[in-house]
Amino acid sequence: MSADEQTKLQPRIELETIGLQAYFGETRAVHGVSLRMPRHRLTALIGPSGCGKSTFIRCLNRLHEEIPGARAEGQVLLEGEDIYRRGVDPVLIRRRIGMVFQRPNPFPTMSIYENVASGLLLAGVKDRRTLDPIVERSLKQAALWDEVKDQLKRTGTRLSGGQQQRLCIARALAVEPPVLLMDEPTSALDPISTARIEELLLELKKAVTVVMVTHNMQQAARISDQTAFFLLGDMVESGPTDAIFTNPKDQRTEQYITGRFG
Amino acid sequence: MILLVTGCALAVLPLLAILMHLLREGASSIDLNFFTQVQKPVGELGGGMAHAILGTAAQVGLAAGLGVPLGLACGIYLAEYGGRERLAGPVRFALELLASTPSILVGVFVYGVIVVPMKKFSLFSGALALMVILLPLVARTSEELLRLIPQHLREAGLALGLPRWKVILSVVLRSAWPGVWAAILLGIARIAGETAPLVLTSFGNPTFPRGLDQPSASLPLQIYTYAISPFDEWHRLAWAGALVLVFTVLALNAITRLTGGSNERRRAD
Numbered sequence: 001m002s003a004d005e006q007t008k009l010q011p012r013i014e015l016e017t018i019g020l021q022a023y024f025g026e027t028r029a030v031h032g033v034s035l036r037m038p039r040h041r042l043t044a045l046i047g048p049s050g051c052g053k054s055t056f057i058r059c060l061n062r063l064h065e066e067i068p069g070a071r072a073e074g075q076v077l078l079e080g081e082d083i084y085r086r087g088v089d090p091v092l093i094r095r096r097i098g099m100v101f102q103r104p105n106p107f108p109t110m111s112i113y114e115n116v117a118s119g120l121l122l123a124g125v126k127d128r129r130t131l132d133p134i135v136e137r138s139l140k141q142a143a144l145w146d147e148v149k150d151q152l153k154r155t156g157t158r159l160s161g162g163q164q165q166r167l168c169i170a171r172a173l174a175v176e177p178p179v180l181l182m183d184e185p186t187s188a189l190d191p192i193s194t195a196r197i198e199e200l201l202l203e204l205k206k207a208v209t210v211v212m213v214t215h216n217m218q219q220a221a222r223i224s225d226q227t228a229f230f231l232l233g234d235m236v237e238s239g240p241t242d243a244i245f246t247n248p249k250d251q252r253t254e255q256y257i258t259g260r261f262g
Numbered sequence: 263m264i265l266l267v268t269g270c271a272l273a274v275l276p277l278l279a280i281l282m283h284l285l286r287e288g289a290s291s292i293d294l295n296f297f298t299q300v301q302k303p304v305g306e307l308g309g310g311m312a313h314a315i316l317g318t319a320a321q322v323g324l325a326a327g328l329g330v331p332l333g334l335a336c337g338i339y340l341a342e343y344g345g346r347e348r349l350a351g352p353v354r355f356a357l358e359l360l361a362s363t364p365s366i367l368v369g370v371f372v373y374g375v376i377v378v379p380m381k382k383f384s385l386f387s388g389a390l391a392l393m394v395i396l397l398p399l400v401a402r403t404s405e406e407l408l409r410l411i412p413q414h415l416r417e418a419g420l421a422l423g424l425p426r427w428k429v430i431l432s433v434v435l436r437s438a439w440p441g442v443w444a445a446i447l448l449g450i451a452r453i454a455g456e457t458a459p460l461v462l463t464s465f466g467n468p469t470f471p472r473g474l475d476q477p478s479a480s481l482p483l484q485i486y487t488y489a490i491s492p493f494d495e496w497h498r499l500a501w502a503g504a505l506v507l508v509f510t511v512l513a514l515n516a517i518t519r520l521t522g523g524s525n526e527r528r529r530a531d
């Protein structure tokens with residue numbers, strides 16, 4: 001078997017946690033989770049409310065520690081390199097790992113154009129000839145270009161909820177992160193917007209490694225390659241999405257996906 | 263209902279009365295001399311407020327130049343880093359005390375630490391006293407306004423890989439700016455009319471200040487000097503000065519409203 005075929009069968013691990021624990025002050029919200037997230041695959045994190053999915057995903061770009069009193073222990077390897085090693089600048093890590101939140105949060109003082117370009121604009125890139133194609137590409141990737149191409153100067157917060165969320169996706173994509181984290185990106189949206197975002201995720205994961213928290217198990221089943229089930233701060237099990245949904249190993253996973261709790 | 267309307271009328275009445283009276287007494291004395299002449303020796307006709315206007319502009323300008331950045335820095339520190347810093351509590355307490363200190367005490371304080379050691383009244387010490395009054399106004403309002411900016415906007419900025427200071431300036435402060443700007447203008451309007459702290463610091467001066475370390479006139483103090491004199495000519499100038507001062511302060515308030523309003527409209531757009 002050639003090396004090429006081997007990588008096809010066993011995709012490279014882009015992001016991996018080893019014994020990751022997360023604390024809010026003295027309370028431990030994530031209890032030692034080890035999970036591998038393969039390159040250019042979509043990993044879904046499922047589980048009932050309050051089980052630590054958001055806390056976990058926010059450790060992957062070191063955003064968790066921005067909450068006063070919050071800290072993380074263990075390792076998170078990005079392309080094999082521990083992002084929690086001493087001396088690593090979280091700002092540089094976050095340039096490589098984009099994030100989309102549950103509530104759309106475009107910058108209210110900025111136009112649609114400025115929102116998409118904000119990661120570059122605020123880092124000092126001001127040249128329109130550089131920015132224009134990036135803005136167009138990102139908006140197209142986020143399936144929003146056709147709807148906003150004639151009103152790029154309008155305030156981003158004037159768009160509908162679903163459009164705002166796609167604007168936030170475009171904003172995250174504009175800096176070309178190899179990894180994209182999404183925390184329930186469609187839970188505040190209507191079914192049509194949700195379907196659009198799912199479509200664009202299927203397209204996106206050809207080039208980006210996606211980790212997505214979702215409350216919606218059909219969604220996980222529809223679009224993810226790998227699923228991890230969380231319960232009370234522990235990761236109960238993880239594996240290929242088909243296997244988790246058709247043949248879970250753990251009884252608690254089965255109970256959850258068959259809707260017996262959560 | 264009638265009671266409420268009467269109450270409102272009673273509240274507006276003094277303002278109207280003051281404006282009417284000032285206009286009647288002062289308007290006729292506002293001429294070119296008023297803006298170009300300094301105080302004339304007793305007995306000579308004429309004279310003006312040029313030195314006082316310049317003195318106030320210099321003191322308020324210096325006070326704002328120092329007080330606005332410092333006040334903003336305090337407000338940002340308290341709102342953005344206050345949650346995890348031990349220093350935040352004492353700083354906030356000190357600002358609160360400062361804000362509720364009668365302004366004459368600010369004058370006494372600056373007199374003690376600047377005027378006495380330097381052995382002279384000075385424009386600089388007056389500006390410093392005004393800055394001490396302005397700083398807590400700017401710091402406290404900006405802290406409150408920054409706190410109103412939702413956390414998810416900060417996280418959006420951080421998640422883009424922007425350094426914290428950049429997120430604070432370009433996302434948080436920018437979102438809160440219309441309110442912060444209004445607070446700054448109102449603070450400047452407030453110190454432009456301060457009189458008591460200047461008695462003990464910049465003291466007053468019948469002519470143009472010759473340097474930052476020299477005594478300086480100011481509009482409120484010069485009004486006082488002219489008003490308590492026994493001369494009709496000076497009374498006339500006092501009325502005119504009061505009129506200019508009131509309209510300056512009113513204009514600052516109006517600008518605050520207008521610019522604040524247009525910002526809101528732009529954001530709602």
Ligand SMILES: Nc1ncnc2c1ncn2[C@@H]1O[C@H](COP(=O)(O)OP(=O)(O)O)[C@@H](O)[C@H]1O
Binds near residue numbers: 048
């Ligand atoms: N800012 C916070 N401070 C303290 N505890 C928190 C905070 N955010 C979340 N938690 C706690 O951490 C646990 C995990 O929460 P979270 O990660 O948000 O769960 P999920 O996203 O799976 O619903 C919950 O018990 C929650 O109460």
Ligand SMILES: [Mg+2]
Binds near residue numbers: 053054055183
């Ligand atoms: Mg959550």
